[in-house]
Amino acid sequence: GENVEQHPSTLSVQEGDSAVIKCTYSDSASNYFPWYKQELGKGPQLIIDIRSNVGEKKDQRIAVTLNKTAKHFSLHITETQPEDSAVYFCAAKGEDAGGTSYGKLTFGQGTILTVHP
Amino acid sequence: SQTIHQWPATLVQPVGSPLSLECTVEGTSNPNLYWYRQAAGRGLQLLFYSVGIGQISSEVPQNLSASRPQDRQFILSSKKLLLSDSGFYLCAWSVLGALNSPLHFGNGTRLTVT
Numbered sequence: 001g002e003n004v005e006q007h008p009s010t011l012s013v014q015e016g017d018s019a020v021i022k023c024t025y026s027d028s029a030s031n032y033f034p035w036y037k038q039e040l041g042k043g044p045q046l047i048i049d050i051r052s053n054v055g056e057k058k059d060q061r062i063a064v065t066l067n068k069t070a071k072h073f074s075l076h077i078t079e080t081q082p083e084d085s086a087v088y089f090c091a092a093k094g095e096d097a098g099g100t101s102y103g104k105l106t107f108g109q110g111t112i113l114t115v116h117p
Numbered sequence: 118s119q120t121i122h123q124w125p126a127t128l129v130q131p132v133g134s135p136l137s138l139e140c141t142v143e144g145t146s147n148p149n150l151y152w153y154r155q156a157a158g159r160g161l162q163l164l165f166y167s168v169g170i171g172q173i174s175s176e177v178p179q180n181l182s183a184s185r186p187q188d189r190q191f192i193l194s195s196k197k198l199l200l201s202d203s204g205f206y207l208c209a210w211s212v213l214g215a216l217n218s219p220l221h222f223g224n225g226t227r228l229t230v231t
Contacts, residue, residue, distance in 0.1 A: 034219050043123075043207050043222030044161070089161065104176075105220060107161040 002027040004092050006108025014116050019080050021111045023090035024072040032093040033066060033073045034105070037086045044089055048075070080115045087112050119144035123208050123223035130230055136181075136195040138226050140208030143189065148210040150191040151220065152183055155205040167191060168213060203230045 003026040013019050025033075031052040036044035050057045050064045050073065057064050061080075066073040077084055090108040120143045130136060142148050152164040163176045165183035173183050180199050184192045191208055207225045212218035 036222075041224075041227075043209075043224045046219045046221070049219055087159070104163065110159045 002030060002092055002094055002104070002106040004090060004106045004108045006090050006111060008111060009109065010112045010114070012114045012116065013080050015080060015082060017080055019077040019084070019113055019115075021075045021088055021090065021113070022072060023074070023092075023108050024070075025092040025106075026071065027092070027094050028068075028071065030092040030094045033064070034091050034093075035062075035064060035075050036089040036091065036107075038089065038110075039086045047088075077113075080113075082115050082117050085113055085115045119210075119221065121208060121210055121221060121223040123206075123226055125226060126224065127227045128229070130198050130228065132200055132230055133197050136193070136198050136202070136228070138193040138206055138208075138228075140191040140193075140223060141189055142191075142210045145189070145210070145212070147188060147213045149213050149218075150185060151209040151211075152181075152191065152193050153207040153209060153222075155207060155225070161207070165193070198230045200230050203228055 004023055006023045011019055034049035035047050037047045038044040048059050048062050048064050050066050052068055055066055061078050063076045087110045089110050091105045093105045123140050150167045153161045154164055155161050165173055165175055167173050167185045170185055170188055180202060181195050205225050205227050208223045209220040211220050
């Protein structure tokens with residue numbers, strides 16, 4: 001099955017700096033890569049996603065890049081703010097199974113991002 | 118717009134007691150539904166998923182079960198809780214039939230088994 005590795009496990013930056021979180025995946029058939037942000041005591045919220053036919057996607061201060069050959073993808077946050085502090089999860093989704101439109105989403109272990117004012 | 122509700126938000130139960138966590142989705146029809154468990158604030162483990170009423174698939178063997186009595190209702194249960202069942206339980210939904218539909222999570226239930 002799919003295996004997703006996420007690094008670093010913790011990341012501390014100063015306000016205004018950039019933050020980069022990297023993930024690798026094992027299943028070359030995976031074709032969808034979302035990123036989630038989880039604040040304390042809440043469920044994860046989707047912040048950006050990328051599909052395998054795209055190499056880069058940007059949404060204001062966040063961007064995701066995908067290298068399918070190397071099987072890795074990264075989240076980039078520029079001009080970080082204290083409210084960016086949270087746990088970030090990457091995930092990878094493989095092919096749908098049996099025509100049920102369910103494709104298992106495998107999550108990385110998360111990165112605790114702390115942005116210091 | 119679509120919303121997902123989970124309750125209760127927190128729960129403390131003694132070992133051996135039963136469990137019932139409920140999740141409902143509004144604003145969409147025929148969603149895929151999921152139960153995840155998150156231990157120690159990290160790592161999301163898929164427990165169950167459902168592609169329709171009465172259709173439940175289990176990802177890992179465990180002390181828990183799931184049911185989907187209605188299209189937008191998903192219930193996580195146990196007959197007798199174990200200490201190891203403590204954790205943060207998250208319900209999620211995605212669009213059935215849509216390629217690479219993202220997961221939308223509820224705000225979770227913090228379960229402590231004492």
